[in-house]
Amino acid sequence: MTVASAGGRFGVAPATRPRRARVRETLTGYGFIAPNMLLMGLFLFVPIIFAVQLSFTRFQGFGDPEFVGLANYSRMVADPVFWQSLGNTLLFTAITVPVELIGGLGLAVLLNSVLPAKGVFRTIIVLPLVISGVASGMIAVTIFSEGSGIINKTLQAVGLSPVAWQSDGTAAFVSVMITAIWLRIGFNMVIYLAGLQSVSPELYEAARLDGAGRWQLFRHITTPLVGPSTFFLLIMNVIASFQVFDIVFVMTGGGPGFSTSVLGTYAYRNGFQIREQGYGAALGVVILLITLLFTYIQWRTSRSRDTVE
Numbered sequence: 001m002t003v004a005s006a007g008g009r010f011g012v013a014p015a016t017r018p019r020r021a022r023v024r025e026t027l028t029g030y031g032f033i034a035p036n037m038l039l040m041g042l043f044l045f046v047p048i049i050f051a052v053q054l055s056f057t058r059f060q061g062f063g064d065p066e067f068v069g070l071a072n073y074s075r076m077v078a079d080p081v082f083w084q085s086l087g088n089t090l091l092f093t094a095i096t097v098p099v100e101l102i103g104g105l106g107l108a109v110l111l112n113s114v115l116p117a118k119g120v121f122r123t124i125i126v127l128p129l130v131i132s133g134v135a136s137g138m139i140a141v142t143i144f145s146e147g148s149g150i151i152n153k154t155l156q157a158v159g160l161s162p163v164a165w166q167s168d169g170t171a172a173f174v175s176v177m178i179t180a181i182w183l184r185i186g187f188n189m190v191i192y193l194a195g196l197q198s199v200s201p202e203l204y205e206a207a208r209l210d211g212a213g214r215w216q217l218f219r220h221i222t223t224p225l226v227g228p229s230t231f232f233l234l235i236m237n238v239i240a241s242f243q244v245f246d247i248v249f250v251m252t253g254g255g256p257g258f259s260t261s262v263l264g265t266y267a268y269r270n271g272f273q274i275r276e277q278g279y280g281a282a283l284g285v286v287i288l289l290i291t292l293l294f295t296y297i298q299w300r301t302s303r304s305r306d307t308v309e
Contacts, residue, residue, distance in 0.1 A: 048288070055282035060275040072282035081258050082283070085266040088173070092262060093241035096180050100237050101230065103181070104188025109222065111189070112196045122193075126186040133183070137250025140179040144251070169259025172252045176260055179247050184240065188233050195229035196222065231302045238298075239291050263287050 055072055057065035076082050107125060111118050128136060143150045144165040152162035165175050199222070207217055245264035248254065254261035254269065261269075263283060271280025 051281045051284050054278055055285045057278045059277045061277060065278065068278070072279045073286075075279060076282060076286065081261065081266060084258050085261045085263050088260065089242055089244075089262045089264075092173075092177060092180070092244065093238055096177050096184075096241055097234065097237045099181050100184050100188050101233055103185045104233070105192045105223075105226065105230075107185065107189040108192035108196055109218065112193060122189075125189055128183045129186050129190075131183075133246030134250055136179065136183055137247040140175065140182075140247065140251055144175040144179075166252065167256055169256055172256060173260050176248055176251055179251065180241075180244060183247070184237065188237070191229050191233055192226055195226040199225050231298070235295055235298055238294055242287055242291050242294075263290075 054065065056067060056069060058068045058071070059065035111122055111125075115121070131139075142148075146152060146162060146164055146166050149165065152165070155162055163171050165171050203221055203225075204217055207221060212220070243264055244262055245268065248260055248262055248265050249268065252260040254265040258266075264287065267280050267283035267287065269280075270276040270283060
């Protein structure tokens, strides 16, 4: 008796069972991701839709929102503080992201080599990752305080003048960038370290036999092979820089004046401090669009996200 006749005898077509299995596997997969998608929809997509809707209104938290169309976005074009905050955000991103990438890769290469007490150094570098941004900002305040900060106390002890970390705009901005780099460099190191440990040691050994030095090994082997990690970290670091809020809010509040104001703190100021919630929502939408645009451009232009040539 053939398989076909057996299937006909029992009334079940041969292709029915595989089809049912695929449907069952599909439903099982959707069942696993359903809770996560539900939470994302509730706490991510719904607020985004609400913020976009709110950005077309004038609303101060009381009464009904008044629809004003593109008035908030037109106001943004003529707002000098917005452009200053955008410039600060771009400058913050342009300085911190390369330092975080280069520093993270350098630390990963160092800790991937033969180094005494590597575990201790890794723990020290990664430790800021487990501290909240607000707590890290408070720690930075004690370090960069003008009157009682550790840095100024040390400078005064050796006979140097203290730095005006809070009253001088440039110094305040520098202190925020140093803190941000301190917080993120450990994450970059961890990702690069995982990428380096997946590289075959035979590649380095073969290059050494061909006479390659340390710089040539780093340039022609290490850097290309961690290309996918670099792409991932570039996207994550830029998004984090455009959305930076907690450390700036805790350390400087955007001051002095608006010298350290970034898009995140300016949106918070308008939305929650002076109650211009429609304008604050419009600023949030602009932040979202900028990060999406940058991510799309990087995704289209990167040649190392999936493969390494």
